[in-house]
Amino acid sequence: MNLKTLVGVPLILSIILAGSIILFGAAGKDNFFIYYAIFAFFCTSIIIYSMRKIIDGKVEYAAAIVFGILIVFSAAFCADSLKSYYETSKQLSQYTENITQENLFITQKNNYYVEYINYTQEQILKYQNNSLFLQSKINQAIAESDKLREQKQQIVIVQIVPQDEYEEYYDD
Amino acid sequence: MTKLNFPYGWLLIVLLSLLPLIPLLINSPSLSNYENFTHVIGQITGLIGMNFFALTFILSSRFKFLENIFGGLDKVYKVHSVIGALALVCILFHPLFLVLKYLPGNFELAAKYMLPGGHWAVDFGIIALLGLILLLVLTLYMKMKYNRWKLTHEFLGICFMFAVLHIFLVRGTVSRDDIFPYYYVYVAIVALIGLTGFFYSLLLRRQIVSAGYRVESVKSKNNCYDITLSPIGKPKHYNAGQFMFLRFHNKKLSSEAHPFSIASKSDSEKLRFVIKALGDFTAKLSEVKVNDRVTVEGPYGRFNKKSTNDQVWIAGGIGVTPFLGMARDLNNPDFKVDLYYSVRANCEFIALDELKQAEKNNKNFRVIEWVSNDKGFLSVDEIKKQSGNLLSKEFYICGPNEMKIALRNALISAGVDKSKIYEEDFKFK
Numbered sequence: 001m002n003l004k005t006l007v008g009v010p011l012i013l014s015i016i017l018a019g020s021i022i023l024f025g026a027a028g029k030d031n032f033f034i035y036y037a038i039f040a041f042f043c044t045s046i047i048i049y050s051m052r053k054i055i056d057g058k059v060e061y062a063a064a065i066v067f068g069i070l071i072v073f074s075a076a077f078c079a080d081s082l083k084s085y086y087e088t089s090k091q092l093s094q095y096t097e098n099i100t101q102e103n104l105f106i107t108q109k110n111n112y113y114v115e116y117i118n119y120t121q122e123q124i125l126k127y128q129n130n131s132l133f134l135q136s137k138i139n140q141a142i143a144e145s146d147k148l149r150e151q152k153q154q155i156v157i158v159q160i161v162p163q164d165e166y167e168e169y170y171d172d
Numbered sequence: 173m174t175k176l177n178f179p180y181g182w183l184l185i186v187l188l189s190l191l192p193l194i195p196l197l198i199n200s201p202s203l204s205n206y207e208n209f210t211h212v213i214g215q216i217t218g219l220i221g222m223n224f225f226a227l228t229f230i231l232s233s234r235f236k237f238l239e240n241i242f243g244g245l246d247k248v249y250k251v252h253s254v255i256g257a258l259a260l261v262c263i264l265f266h267p268l269f270l271v272l273k274y275l276p277g278n279f280e281l282a283a284k285y286m287l288p289g290g291h292w293a294v295d296f297g298i299i300a301l302l303g304l305i306l307l308l309v310l311t312l313y314m315k316m317k318y319n320r321w322k323l324t325h326e327f328l329g330i331c332f333m334f335a336v337l338h339i340f341l342v343r344g345t346v347s348r349d350d351i352f353p354y355y356y357v358y359v360a361i362v363a364l365i366g367l368t369g370f371f372y373s374l375l376l377r378r379q380i381v382s383a384g385y386r387v388e389s390v391k392s393k394n395n396c397y398d399i400t401l402s403p404i405g406k407p408k409h410y411n412a413g414q415f416m417f418l419r420f421h422n423k424k425l426s427s428e429a430h431p432f433s434i435a436s437k438s439d440s441e442k443l444r445f446v447i448k449a450l451g452d453f454t455a456k457l458s459e460v461k462v463n464d465r466v467t468v469e470g471p472y473g474r475f476n477k478k479s480t481n482d483q484v485w486i487a488g489g490i491g492v493t494p495f496l497g498m499a500r501d502l503n504n505p506d507f508k509v510d511l512y513y514s515v516r517a518n519c520e521f522i523a524l525d526e527l528k529q530a531e532k533n534n535k536n537f538r539v540i541e542w543v544s545n546d547k548g549f550l551s552v553d554e555i556k557k558q559s560g561n562l563l564s565k566e567f568y569i570c571g572p573n574e575m576k577i578a579l580r581n582a583l584i585s586a587g588v589d590k591s592k593i594y595e596e597d598f599k600f601k
Contacts, residue, residue, distance in 0.1 A: 004312050007257045014264040018286055021271060025283025
């Protein structure tokens, strides 16, 4: 194999691959068709130029140029379609991811509220129980105090204290 | 010197290049996974490319042992060209395979990986790759003057240094694994091989293998320069048919060394070169003056096998120069030698009188003049008609590339063994 061919074929192949990857990854969706058409024009020109010794005559040259233009636009169209497909699928996957994350957030929030409500209910029950207990204790205490009052009223002895004594005692 | 039929040189290069793949494959994870598979293929192309790249510098260093392995400096340079091309191919596909693991899911990450500005280790690799592409495209596809081409070719050493920085820094930073144990030993060996070859060619070779000569005489005839050099110090030892690189110390000539066939007899103290003005450098040889200093590097080449079998020498135009010295070396040999000297027009014969004199002195030596404008191109049938049975003879061809290819193919078609056809290619560019 000729050394020029040995280098030329892999070189143009790698330029096409590397250029396509870089354009797909780095260029924006707007004007992608134009960017890729310029790149395809560059690659096709090199290929046609390298085949100038094989192409024989003006008619063949003209045919090669026409085919070249067709290839450039077809490649740019295909690349643009692929880019659109890629961008759309990327956006869709992004949306799906966002929705999943939002769902996850809502679920987490729901879980929190459910837990909070459960906790609150528990607390209410606890307070209810406590208040019932306290009420029973209060009732018990009232009952006991009534009982004590009754007992005190029964042992009251009326003492008659002399006036003088009482006054002395008062001054003190 | 015996011709090496088995391509030991190629075998050696393949073994040296594939050696680091053994620890890589032992250490690599399961290849059934798409990501791992493309990643390892990327690493393999990078390693083989780097090995080839380093070996090209050794192959262009003109070490004598390489001539023995490959059978002549012209063959070494051919291997150098092929290995250089293969290095580029491997290095081209190295990043492409590495980014395949991100595809088709994440084109942004793949693009980021292939563009500079991400990490120094990767940026060095990108600089090396772009430099390699640029310089090899210049070498293969652009027509430029030899001195400019030589200058651009020397920049490949700088590309290699960037590539070494890349492979040195990539482990532990960008690479997602340790590549293989003792990876830094491998990096050191590759760097040592490549940089030794590069710096030896750039700085040391001139001092080590060159000798100083002075121009003793310059004769010009038919657009050819017959230059005789006498040694300033110790003369060089050589065989007729070999070639040397000459650097003329003359301000009107470019300073790079050019290869020329020796036209003087073996081990003669004075060196003689017959040079035709064919290129941009040789066109300026009229500026060479007596007493100009010339740095001579060599000798190189294995064209003259010093065989004792019947031989056919075929010279096309200026391709007669190695045969001028070889004819002077003949001393009434027992074997027959027929020299077919082909030129386009009668006026293009160079030193024909010398060859006729050698014919007179050696009964087994014949000179057959061939003017292609009158008789058409020299053919194998004509050689067979004049020299008899071809199968028992050895063939030495020197001349234009098209002539060499046509005659070689015709001789092989006529049943001559490939190993009996010797030729030398001066296309070092």
